[in-house]
Amino acid sequence: MENHNIFALDIGTRTVIGLIIKNSGENLEVVAQHVETHQDRAMKDGQIHDVNKVAAVVKKVKENLEKRSKTKLTSAAIAAAGRTLRTVRGSATQDFSNISLINHSHIQQVEVEALVRCKNEIAKLFPDEPLYCVGYSILTQKLNNYNIDTLEGQKGGLVEMEIIATFLPNIVIDSLFEVLKKVDLAIESLTLEPIAAMEIAIPPRFRMLNLALVDIGAGTSDIAISKGGTIIGYKMVQKAGDLITEAVAGHYLIDFQTAEELKITLSRQEKANITDILGIAQEITRDSFNTAIEMAVSDLADDISKEIIDLNGKPPSAVFCVGGGSQVGLLREKLANNLSLPLERVAVRDRETLENVKFKNTRTKSLRGPEIVTPLGIGAIAKKKAIHHFITVYVNEKEVTLFNAKRTTVAQGLFSAGVKVEDILKGGMGKDIKYKIQGEEIVIKGTRGFPGEIYLNNKKATLDDKVVEGDSITVIFPHNPQNALMLIKDVIKPYKKYVAVNHEKVSVIDEVLVNGINVSEEYNIKTGDQIEFIYKLRLHQLNLGINFDEHEVYFDGEIITGNPSLTGVQEITYKKKQQDSGTKLKNISVNANGQEIIITKENPLVVDVFDKLNFDISNPKGVLVIKKNGLESNFAESVVHHDKIEIHWN
Template identity: 35%
Template sequence: MEGQRYPEHLVFGLDIGTRSLVGTVGYKENERNFKVVAQCMKEHETRAMLDGQIHDIPKVAESIEYIKNTLEKQIGKKLTDVCIAAAGRVLKTITVKADFEFQSETVITEEHIHSLDLLGVEKAYDVIREETKEDNTNYYCVGYSAVRYYLNNYIITNLEGHKAGNMGVELLATFLPDEVIDSLYVAVEKAGLQVASLTLEPIAAINIAIPEKFRLLNIALVDVGAGTSDISITKDGSIIAYGMIPFAGDEITETIAQKYLVEFNTAEKVKAACLKKKAITYKDIMGISHKIQPEEVLQGVEDTVDKITKGIADRIIELNGDKSVSAVFVVGGGGKIPSFVKLLAHHLGLSEDRVALRGAEVLNEIEILQPGIKKDPLLVTPIGICLNFYNQRNNFITVTVNNERVKLYDNSKLTIVDAALCVGFPNEKLFPRRGKPINFTLDGSKRFVRGELGEAAVIKLNGEIASINSSISQNDKIEIKESTIGADAVYEIRQLSEYKSTIEFIFNGKKIICPKFVMVNNELVSEFYSISDGDEINILNYYTLEQVLEFMDVEYNGQIEVNHVAAPLTEKVYENFTIDCKIGSGMVFSTSSLNTDNENDLYNQNYDNEDNEEDIIKNPEPKEALEENQNSIPNVSAREKKEIEILINDTAVKLSGKDSYIFVDILDFYFFDTKVAQGNSLILKVNGESAEFTTEINDGDITELYWD
């Protein structure tokens, strides 16, 4: 084959069986024909695999590396990627129905169908997680088949090109435990290869052995390997079930080993010689030579073959709704024992011509370019594995997150956040986290102040800075340094938008500025008090008349007027109220007879009475002014310095306490949880235009904040 020219891309398929490994390299010439350019088979030197499960990873890796090196020499090219299949050991199947409703009638494309299938796969994942939550085993979807599609609730063969308001799929998904998949991946990687696609062995086999044109019939395919017999069933144009039993060719070999007292490898050679119908010479473990005829060996394993075929027949009937199928195709080396198809037909209640060993007849569209390779049932699964590469629907990718290897089902839309969540990286640690908030009540209304935002997670993809929405692919290396927590909220009374540090009255024609009182948990505090979580705050927006007079520390007598009306000492005096009273010897100072132009000296005003005495208005401590009357002061909200009103997600919200506002200020007045991502990206808009957290916000603006 030296000097042969091949296409740039060759597909390497590897069937890692219980007894042997078969490697196939080829390419698809067109939609139907596949050309095999090289093939290599190697038997395990030890029982490194049992019942389709790898037990000795290093030994299997050595065999894979041998296959790889041999094929590379044959084709003159280096092989880096390989397509593999898993046996149906401990296989679980889930059937689900998924639907998708279009907003308006839409022409369905291939992308729509793919998305619908993935909806079904995700639904199947939900079902199996619920079913297996008690045993703490992770399961991976290794393949799925659409049993039937629905167009506007009617069954249809192919959705593509049809116009529909809704579409649906009934989907059969197959799952295997992670330990089965992990061992395959590790062995392949130890051999210097990367997994390009993964499928299930019965899926690979059925794509070759039962073409779609035959699937209208109720047919079973049995792939008899060494450790497992994998089963798939078709009906009404679809694959309706997958299953397996853990009995196959090795049981026959073990029977020969026990009957003729030979070790396993010798028994395997005896079994292979029987198929050639030649006399067999062997030595038992005592060193004694023997010669036997094939008929004697076949008669000796009849009971074992009967047990295996009975198990397969029972499983087929169970998967097919407690009834037999119309016909059975058998592939794989284990089914080549002459009595196998006869006994299977008997247990299924079928005539012998309805059960057939499939080989060359199902490989008509396969051209083998390598000389000396005969079309055989053994080749069905390896070639099916290669063909699965072109489908790619049943593919996994492997990436590394913070040095932890993780497999992801490839829906062609995977991002860093998918990988992070798969390894259990907390979603909130991807986004900036706020420090502890302060929750309190202000004049009976609940309020809170957010903590400071920390820094977002630092994410690197293959050494380069990336975002959580960056796309990922096979073998990517992801590093995530979790986000930081910002400082806890710190807020003082004077920062409250409702708080005004002073309150003004007109006393005998002069403006008087008094400190505003604030009570926290029924105790007076200053404007510099740092609010604590759970505080109950009341801003007192008036004085009593008695408190004003105590604050001024003046002697008074006679009638006192508030807003020109006689008032008792308990009268409430609000902002800009006027007070008129007699001071000292009794002269009344009228608000109309005093000069009010000079208001610069607000705390020290001079008053001339008829005795020409000088009285000084003083600023006593708030506690002294309210010591006797604090319980009689109700809660009255202060006027705000400045506020604007906007719409946020169609909700009217008032922003107050600042001279100007930016988008992030909205979060102090409107609750929106940024800790839990409910989409791929956070959308900010102001008046229909994209915005940032620093975009200026003005009165009447229409804003939007939501996850896409």
């Protein structure tokens, strides 16, 4: 027989409760129910510590309910512990003053920036705990400092937004999934325990009132606050019924299981009999029992009251208690006293006080108390097909599990997959170069690339598009952002200084130093480089290749002697000193392509050197390059003793 009913499974610290709920009609109709107790401390504080042991207990519950309902159970509705929820707020501001009208894309940019800040903040708070975003909501949005409900379509201006984002540790969901896998159950829906308890204990029509719900289990106490028609927040106290049970065990010298049974018995009747570990039989009255547990109950009540006031800002109008740990009567009194409430305003919700709930087997004595509320809430959320469950999508073929809160979008999928959404929107930027040149700091900006593209099931999509189970999201990342690239030759021009030597420009830069090391003009500048130019300061540093005894040298038309400074000089000219007629010509030695060439001629030229050089120009092999002393030259330029001539094909 095909299963159309809901299997609601509450995997708690002390017990596993299973309900089969009829999936039809407006009311919750419980067809079958069963509870099993963990024999070992396989769970602590709501967290699974031994998957195999917990799975064994779940299997017992499943098999019992299958037998009773004569149905094969293939999926279950479950809840994650509320203590694991991590919530942070993040805000962002962007100036759209130059935009005529704000559109949906502009709003998304602000949302994404706020979400990134939430992610950064949660990473700081929990640096060693893997977390992923299960959803976020906009708390406030402003335009030019005014609160506004809808930004889209407004005239551009300064947009401010604050969001609240919720994160869940991987370990919580992973361990629940593993337990269900071991007993061949799929997940029908998944919610959070405080949300489930609130769903059934405080119906939506009551949430206009300022109410506190306290779900007191064995290891943890979850708190939820309603106000103004919504749930305004959640808190958790990491102590609950086990704290009282341990106090009972220590006081009466009994084992933990006997202490648990004694606690439950005296919540229903005035007397109970026990035998301690010494074999001594005792009759325990409720009054003496309350005295024994008063300190532990006060400790628990104090912590719960403090968290309620911290979350709500003041005592609420009333408190509803659910969960097995709330059955200790003394706890109501302590909470009422701490919160300055009449005792009747601290109520325990049990099976008899719930609305729109029916049980097929009304004679069963088990699960009649407040422990039934959370599993009923799990079933209620699954029954109305609430969207507090997990779905699997694929981002660039990588499987991603998403908590499907309200409406799951492409943006949430990318965010959970670790994709930087802001980089896709902005197109990515190449890296800048920051360096110093002659002591002045310079920044060369990288260039922006083309924005990325997003596809949902092979169709172009936006960040706001809805995703469902099995959807495939493909991201084409931004392309062609260029890192800044700069060579020395690209920046040297403003720093070059020249003098005119016989009407030709000659650079007076002697060396280019980067971080103290001599480099060529082809050097690729890097961030952090310190560039310095060393200049030739004296005449002889120009290496003019002349014999100063045989030449007259002029600075800006005035004859000079010695090795004067080049500072302020615009033009240098030189010429051979005049010789008397009949003076014997001297031999001039030059180096041409590595060969020594001797020329005996007055005012020899480069062409005279070329004539003596064995260089074949009958078969051109490119462009003829002529250099004298490392500088470009030509055939008609004069040469002097010790000049260095280079002639080659380029």
